[in-house]
Amino acid sequence: xxxxxxxxxxxxxxxxxxxxxxxxxxxxxxxxxxxxxxxxxxxxxxxxxxxxxxxxxxxxxxxxxxxxxxxxxxxxxxxxxxxxxxxxxxxxxxxxxxxxxxxxxxxxxxxxxxxxxxxxxxxxxxxxxxxxxxxxxxxxxxxxxxxxxxxxxxxxxxxxxxxxxxxxxxxxxxxxxxxxxxxxxxxxxxxxxxxxxxxxxxxxxxxxxxxxxxxxxxxxxxxxxxxxxx
Numbered sequence: 379x380x381x382x383x384x385x386x387x388x389x390x391x392x393x394x395x396x397x398x399x400x401x402x403x404x405x406x407x408x409x410x411x412x413x414x415x416x417x418x419x420x421x422x423x424x425x426x427x428x429x430x431x432x433x434x435x436x437x438x439x440x441x442x443x444x445x446x447x448x449x450x451x452x453x454x455x456x457x458x459x460x461x462x463x464x465x466x467x468x469x470x471x472x473x474x475x476x477x478x479x480x481x482x483x484x485x486x487x488x489x490x491x492x493x494x495x496x497x498x499x500x501x502x503x504x505x506x507x508x509x510x511x512x513x514x515x516x517x518x519x520x521x522x523x524x525x526x527x528x529x530x531x532x533x534x535x536x537x538x539x540x541x542x543x544x545x546x547x548x549x550x551x552x553x554x555x556x557x558x559x560x561x562x563x564x565x566x567x568x569x570x571x572x573x574x575x576x577x578x579x580x581x582x583x584x585x586x587x588x589x590x591x592x593x594x595x596x597x598x599x600x601x602x603x604x605x606x607x608x
Contacts, residue, residue, distance in 0.1 A: 405443055405445075405448060406421070406424065406448045406449070408435070408438060408439070408442045408443075410424055410425060411424055411425060411427075411428040411438075412425070412428070412435075413425075414567075416567065416568065416571065416573050419560040419561060419563065419564035420449050420560055422560070422563050422564045422567045423449070423453075423534070423537075423538070423559065423560045423563045423564070424448065424449065424452060424453070425567070426537050426538060426541045426563045426567070427452065427453040427456055427457075427533075427534075427537045428456065429537075429541060430456075430457075430460075430536065430537040430540050430541065431453075431456035431457050431459065431460035431537070432456075432460075433456055433459055433460075433466055437465055437466055437467075438466060440467055441455075441466045441467045441470050442466075444470065445470070450530055451479075451530075453530065453533050453534060453537060454479050454529050454530055454533050455469055455470060455473070457488075457493075457533045457536075457537075458479075458482060458483055458486055458488050461488045461492050462486035462487055462488050464486050469482065469486060472485060472486075478521070478525070478526050479524075479526050479529040479530070480521035480522075480524035480525070480526075480528070480529055481521050483521070483529070484521045489517050490512055490516075490517060490519050490524065491516065491517050493524075493529065493532045493533070493536075494508075494509060494512045494532055495532065495535060495536065495539075495546040496513075497509075497546060497547055497550060498547055500513075501531075501550060502554075504525070504527060504528075505527070505528055505531050505532075507523070508523050508524045508525065508528040511523040534559045535549060535550075535559065537563075538559045538562050538563045541563060541566060542562055542563065542566040542577070542582075544562075549562060552582060557581070557582070562582060565577055565581075565582055566582075
């Protein structure tokens with residue numbers, strides 16, 4: 379019985395040791411950027427990112443599987459590559475030298491003005507601090523004031539806003555009501571592909587939906603020209 383107990387204990391310890399490696403080995407297939415599972419909102423969000431910041435498949439084959447958390451970090455990589463016109467391998471290799479995303483942006487010449495979006499009010503914590511610095515300093519904001527989470531948040535906001543064809547302010551209203559960016563992207567994807575109800579019927583409706591709406595809420599005085607949304 380003692381031997382059996384020791385064997386069981388060793389097996390259990392071995393499983394615990396192996397589990398993190400097994401989890402880390404599970405990645406996202408590159409194909410989801412073009413053909414996401416229609417029932418997986420995170421895959422759809424990656425697809426939406428690819429539509430906003432497209433990169434050729436041959437440029438991604440070498441690097442995509444090297445990103446430990448593709449859901450969080452691939453959108454930022456694509457955003458920086460799109461605006462810097464630098465290939466993803468070069469950008470990712472610089473990131474892996476220990477730089478945070480805001481420093482990567484600065485290194486490749488991507489202005490904070492391409493990241494932040496003027497809103498009627500600051501987003502809630504933890505994103506309000508960087509937004510406040512940007513409103514005061516514009517392009518002069520230091521990368522030190524922008525965290526990795528800040529970069530991921532604003533990149534997602536921009537991509538989903540463009541895909542769903544809604545003002546960023548409207549998207550923030552939905553987020554404030556408890557709807558995450560992934561959920562918005564998923565609802566719009568299902569509507570576009572005939573796999574779900576229209577956005578309004580799914581609880582995403584109201585004034586300000588269209589970027590061209592004169593009553594849209596996505597503008598803040600004094601910042602539209604200074605900080606363009608593209």
